[in-house]
Amino acid sequence: MIEAADTVGQSLGLEVWCDDEAGPFQTIPQPGSSWQPEGDPARQPHEYLRDGTAKILTRFHPADGQVRIPGTTTCPNTVLHPWLERERTAILAALPPLLPTADPSRAAWERWLRGLQQPITLPAVLPPRRVLLVLDNLAGHKSVALVLWLFAHGIMPLYTPVSGSWLNMAESIQRVLKSRAMAGQHPTSPAEIIKWFEEVAAFWNANPTPFVWGGKRAARRKRQRDRSHRLSGSGATTRRPVRCPKGHARPK
Template sequence: MLSDDERQALLRWTRRAKSSQALAMRARIVLACADGTPNTAVAVQLGVSRDMVGKWRSRFIAKRLEGLSDEPRPGAPRKLTDDAVEAVVVATLEQAPPRGDSHWSTRSMARAVGLNQTAVSRIWRAFGLKPHLIDDWKLSTDPQFIEKVRDIVGLYLDPPVGAMVLAVDEKSQMQALDRTAPVLPMMPAAPARQTHDYVRHGTTSLFAALDLATGTVIGQTQRRHRHQELLRFLRTIDKATPSDVDLHLILDNYGTHKTPQIHQWLVKHPRFHLHFTPTYSSWLNIVERWFAELTNRKLRRSTHRSVAALEADVKAWIEAWNADPKPFVWTRTADEILESLAAYCGRINDSAH
């Protein structure tokens, strides 16, 4: 039998969006049982087991509404207080490590705050603190930074009609490396193994143009990295693309991209339009994302006994990529990028300089 208050409370639990699904199901079970429905019929009606219906029916009879809440779980009470957690977090962020160390370790922090190493490690994981890691960053000093960001992001999000947008860059100093001993293949319970030392057989550079619309790549390896090699690659792009469309090329500020010879060639080929990223902003050129794929999926674990073998391997990988290309999609607007950088600068001391 339910009182009016109990029935209203159970109905609220079944309808309220913030109620947990478990609590809502328990309330439905009690309401169905209060209508005189047997346990087996309630189980079929609600799609639960008969034992579950019997359990919550009995809990409600014994403790009424309080019986539908989860009971405290067994186990030892918590020993690590909030004050101890706060002390670890504050010390990690604000205090210098002892003995002139460059960063805290779990052991040095445990000694400083009087906890064990495992507790410190758990606190750091919970708050995402990683004193042993450091990332690189660099703010652009380009006086036209905002204009260039809007220009390039505009090409990504709203490319010109009847034109191609190509992200162009060079992956320089690709090394043909060979290990001093054969690579041991992967075996069950053992990864592939290679020697830590290697033999250099020379370097080459890869000039690449990523088509934003299709994800295909125009690639060309060059032994040197001068304006002559860039001119050769521009001619390759000119031949590999339809002659009746304009080409918008996104490049960085490398010196060879702005030589008089390049300017003269562009004057004779007016369908080429160059858009330069701000200084120290290579992250804005989406072809860098493709270079990361090339490095992770091909170059990092490959061995080559000559530069020619490296170039042939890279060419074959590009052909395989172009057979099933995956275009990269830019999602952030220029305003979102600028707002993010402004908020970051606000957290940096003396950011005005």
């Protein structure tokens, strides 16, 4: 079902977005490789302070590779839900008009419930579908108020199953950004961690790499034929390798 969101959803005129939360990231020395003179390896301080943590709220659009990652030091539902609603409202406002082939029927919604062990109860009145949203199955993502808000705005939530986080392509972009922002660094405050992630995301968005669903075993040979580059964290692939640009320095 989630694989079909990427391969079939766009042909139906639907936008596919992925949500996830990364972290918490601590203010401690972070592992990572670096270039050092022979016999003089990089050393991390043996004393440091645990001065709070930071979390990154991730909104990812695989079709063009754009990512939005505001940071926060705490992420209860009172913080998460307003952010989700603000972001989704902005996305809906920027959507193109519905395609003439768009199906406004109730069956168009119900097709995304097939095969679920615990189907979602759809409300009696439904607007045309506009967005397919892939997110994990945290209890906060399934609150009645939030789910009804999604339906009322034409958004169909697709929850990843337990131990199925690899189905969410936001996992891959989070690993890419974490490596570029945190590897080998020693943050001293949550604000510094958030600043690094935002700077790296801005650099990524200047020349983003679209992600293409790669599946798992069934598509292994096809990926090889197409010379796709598999990403860690999910089943996503790219058409070109994701490399750290030459001369790009990580934030200090």
